[in-house]
Amino acid sequence: MKDNSYSAVMGRKNDIMKKAIGIDYAVFEDDGIGFDYERMMRETGYSLEEMQEIQGRTGVGNTPLLELRNITELARKMAAPGKGARIFIKDEASNPSGSFKARRAANAVYHAKKLGYKGVIAATSGNYGSAVASQAAMQGLKCIIVQETFDSKGVGQPEIVEKARRCEAYGAEVIQLTVGPELFYEFLLLLEETGYFNASLYTPFGIAGVETLGYELSMQCRERYGKDPDVVVCTNAGGGNLTGTARGLIKAGAVETKIVGASVDLSGLHMASDTQFNKKSFTTGHTGFGVPFATVPDRSDVPRSAARPMRYMDRYVTVTQGEVFYMTEALAQLEGLEKGPAGNTALVAAFSIAQEMDEDQIIVVQETEYTGAGKHIQPQLSFARDNGIEIMFGNPKAQVPGENIILPSHPSLIKAVDLDLDKLKRSLIKNAISSRAEKKLGDKDLMYLITETKTDKAYVLSVLKELGIDL
Amino acid sequence: MKIKKGDWVRVYRVIFTPDQRAPQVPDDTKKVPLEMWVKGFCQSDAQIGDEVEILTITGRKEHGKVVELEPTYKHSFGNYVPEITQIGITLKEILFGGDDNER
Numbered sequence: 001m002k003d004n005s006y007s008a009v010m011g012r013k014n015d016i017m018k019k020a021i022g023i024d025y026a027v028f029e030d031d032g033i034g035f036d037y038e039r040m041m042r043e044t045g046y047s048l049e050e051m052q053e054i055q056g057r058t059g060v061g062n063t064p065l066l067e068l069r070n071i072t073e074l075a076r077k078m079a080a081p082g083k084g085a086r087i088f089i090k091d092e093a094s095n096p097s098g099s100f101k102a103r104r105a106a107n108a109v110y111h112a113k114k115l116g117y118k119g120v121i122a123a124t125s126g127n128y129g130s131a132v133a134s135q136a137a138m139q140g141l142k143c144i145i146v147q148e149t150f151d152s153k154g155v156g157q158p159e160i161v162e163k164a165r166r167c168e169a170y171g172a173e174v175i176q177l178t179v180g181p182e183l184f185y186e187f188l189l190l191l192e193e194t195g196y197f198n199a200s201l202y203t204p205f206g207i208a209g210v211e212t213l214g215y216e217l218s219m220q221c222r223e224r225y226g227k228d229p230d231v232v233v234c235t236n237a238g239g240g241n242l243t244g245t246a247r248g249l250i251k252a253g254a255v256e257t258k259i260v261g262a263s264v265d266l267s268g269l270h271m272a273s274d275t276q277f278n279k280k281s282f283t284t285g286h287t288g289f290g291v292p293f294a295t296v297p298d299r300s301d302v303p304r305s306a307a308r309p310m311r312y313m314d315r316y317v318t319v320t321q322g323e324v325f326y327m328t329e330a331l332a333q334l335e336g337l338e339k340g341p342a343g344n345t346a347l348v349a350a351f352s353i354a355q356e357m358d359e360d361q362i363i364v365v366q367e368t369e370y371t372g373a374g375k376h377i378q379p380q381l382s383f384a385r386d387n388g389i390e391i392m393f394g395n396p397k398a399q400v401p402g403e404n405i406i407l408p409s410h411p412s413l414i415k416a417v418d419l420d421l422d423k424l425k426r427s428l429i430k431n432a433i434s435s436r437a438e439k440k441l442g443d444k445d446l447m448y449l450i451t452e453t454k455t456d457k458a459y460v461l462s463v464l465k466e467l468g469i470d471l
Numbered sequence: 472m473k474i475k476k477g478d479w480v481r482v483y484r485v486i487f488t489p490d491q492r493a494p495q496v497p498d499d500t501k502k503v504p505l506e507m508w509v510k511g512f513c514q515s516d517a518q519i520g521d522e523v524e525i526l527t528i529t530g531r532k533e534h535g536k537v538v539e540l541e542p543t544y545k546h547s548f549g550n551y552v553p554e555i556t557q558i559g560i561t562l563k564e565i566l567f568g569g570d571d572n573e574r
Contacts, residue, residue: 006493074566119529142529152503161546168510173529177486178506182493186486186507194531274500326558333559334566374546382549391554407554411565 009188017302020191020198022115025303032441033432034448035304037311041247045208045306046107048251052212054110058138060102061212064091065220065364070334071347075354078412085230085357087350089331089365090217093339097134097166098127098370100213100241104201105131107209109139112197118142119196123187123301125149125160126284126342127369132199133172143172144196146187150178151277158383159283159342162374179277184301200301201240207306210244211251217364218252228254230361231353233346236261236316237289239297239309245366246312258314262349262416263290265318266401279402281321281384285345290316291419295427298435310428311454317416319348320396322406325377326414327351341377343369352416381405425453429463441471474517474540481510481542482525482535509533510542 002008018024028040046054055061068087076084095102109132112120119142122132129145136143145167149156156176164174175190177183191198200206214232221229232249234242246259264286269276271288280286294316297305327348328341346365354363373379385391390404395413399406408414429449433441441464449460464471474480487493487505511525517537524534 006487006491070566074562077565144529144531150506150508152506154506156546158546158549161544165544165546168528171528173509173511173527173531176508178503180492180496180500180505182487182496182505185493194529270497272495272500273497274503276499329555329558330562333562373544373548376548378552378555379547379549381552381555385550385552391552393554393557407558411562 004189006182006185009185012192013188014303016188016192017198020196021200021203021302022197023203028304030444030448032445032448033435034445037308037451040304041204041208041306045204048211048215051107051209055103055106055209055212058106058135059096060106061095062216063094065089065217066091066337068331068335071330071351072354074330074334074411075351076359079355082359083355083357084359085354085361085363087354087363087365088229089337089347089368090213091337092213092343092367093370096138097131099131099343100210100367101126101128101131102134103209103212103244104128104206104240105135105199105209107205108132108199108203109135109141111205112199113139113141115197117195117197119144119194120199121146121187121190121194121196122199122201123183124201125163127163128201129163130166130170133167133170136172137170142196143170144175144190144194145172146175146183146190147177148179148183149176152178152274155278157278157283158374158379162372179272179274181272187301198301201238202300202302202305202307204306207240207244210241211248213366214245214248215252216248217245217366218249218254218257221362221364225362227362228257229364230357231258231260231363233260233262233350233353233363233365235285235343235345235367236263236294236309237284237286238293238300238307239305240307241367242309243307243312259312260349260353261290261309261313261316262346263287263318264324264345265320265417268400269402276402278387279389281380281389281405282324282342285342287318291424295424296431308452310425311451313421313454316419316421316424317349317353318419319345319416320399320406321401322396322399323348323408323414325381325405326407328377330411337368338371340369340371340375341380343367348414349416352414425455426463428453429460430467433467433469441469446471472519472540474513474519474537476513476516478513479510479541480513480523480525480537481508481539482523482533483508483538484535507535508538509535513537
């Protein structure tokens with residue numbers, strides 16, 4: 001009988017993964033610390049035209065770009081004269097599964113089917129699960145979703161419980177677990193048992209799927225306003241949303257557009273903690289994923305992640321839980337758009353950043369997500385209150401994640417806070433070097449680090465010098 | 472509660488006891504087991520609490536203690552949160568409420 005202890009299954013990881021993705025990542029590896037990212041994307045991904053065709057076949061993409069006139073007007077009331085860019089939102093909730101994740105799933109499931117897999121498995125508690133389940137239903141594959149759902153008292157975040165319902169509505173099997181990183185263990189066992197495809201969030205096909213979003217954004221702005229957006233804000237967790245959108249913008253030729261990442265500040269909360277699991281009111285789009293995935297992109301469930309946000313990010317800001325809930329309500333009350341909260345993380349950032357920009361500039365929030373029972377500010381705030389979280393009006397910056405949620409007492413208190421991008425880049429370089437035994441780096445390694453951090457030779461050399469690394 | 476073979480049920484199983492948990496798990500999580508729930512068609516007559524085998528919707532065999540017959544969803548829109556009502560009132564006052572509120 002097979003040894004299914006934690007260490008034995010983790011030891012079979014590479015073998016299981018190779019069979020479950022159909023990519024031999026080794027061929028893209030360099031001798032040093034790097035790998036050929038663009039070659040991986042080229043050889044295992046799809047062209048933009050192919051993706052539009054694949055997605056179009058299942059009604060994914062071509063979502064509307066909506067101007068938020070009242071929210072723009074509100075931002076202008078808070079801004080200096082002449083300031084306050086026009087704020088737009090890309091209504092990704094109108095995708096079949098209710099979020100931009102349908103773009104990722106469409107490609108992944110199409111690819112699985114093309115390779116002859118009978119089913120797909122994804123480990124996710126979020127919108128990606130319903131996206132994979134929806135696509136599996138459309139493309140006739142079986143689907144299993146593995147979720148981290150409950151704490152040790154059996155209490156589940158309403159948002160995650162709703163996601164399970166949605167997956168089951170599309171005919172998927174949902175396996176629900178309590179808190180812990182061993183979800184990955186269960187995921188590996190299931191891949192091994194079923195021989196299904198690993199519809200990971202981080203494969204080249206998944207990330208490439210989001211490129212159509214960035215491309216559409218550029219085309220919609222050019223058609224209507226004769227120019228590309230000045231700024232695009234992406235809610236950032238694992239980095240795929242930002243990476244795919246930025247790559248799509250670049251493919252459209254929108255190279256001047258600035259890319260901003262935004263995450264909910266959950267600093268101080270441990271993501272694998274049983275007691276803190278239900279103290280957070282956001283299950284994604286937060287710093288608990290955003291920061292580690294930015295600085296160690298290859299921590300995901302594939303050997304080399306196709307999500308590499310630091311290659312594209314011009315700025316990274318945090319916002320608070322209270323601000324996101326507040327703006328979600330503002331979107332409903334001022335724009336008549338009722339959407340799920342998590343996708344509105346970028347909206348908070350855009351509302352704040354728009355006030356730094358000129359009135360004739362354009363800032364785009366590149367997603368919305370569906371809403372409903374469980375996945376809505378009402379149940380999420382109600383759940384927080386039931387879990388001992390204090391909810392009040394005040395200055396959102398005084399929040400303590402896990403203890404309170406402070407809704408801004410006035411919209412002028414909504415402010416995006418910059419994360420130190422330089423610090424994150426240094427951290428990325430340090431992590432990239434520590435992952436390999438070689439202490440001496442070559443020119444290829446240097447080039448890799450420059451691209452990974454979106455910096456230049458002088459920058460990387462100075463960081464390496466500080467770390468005591470010679471070339 | 473009497474469960475008949477073929478009924479739709481939810482089963483529960485402990486994947487790891489606290490001492491079997493992964494080394495990187497934080498201390499509080501290490502004190503509790505890793506638990507799993509999954510739904511499927513019961514493969515035998517049973518009572519709530521019995522160990523059973525099920526066939527999941529994808530046709531996989533699973534096993535565990537049966538904890539629920541015909542499980543349904545209980546999540547909702549939660550209780551009324553008075554603060555939410557205030558947000559719209561404040562915003563509309565600032566945006567459309569007249570000159571007094573303008574900077």
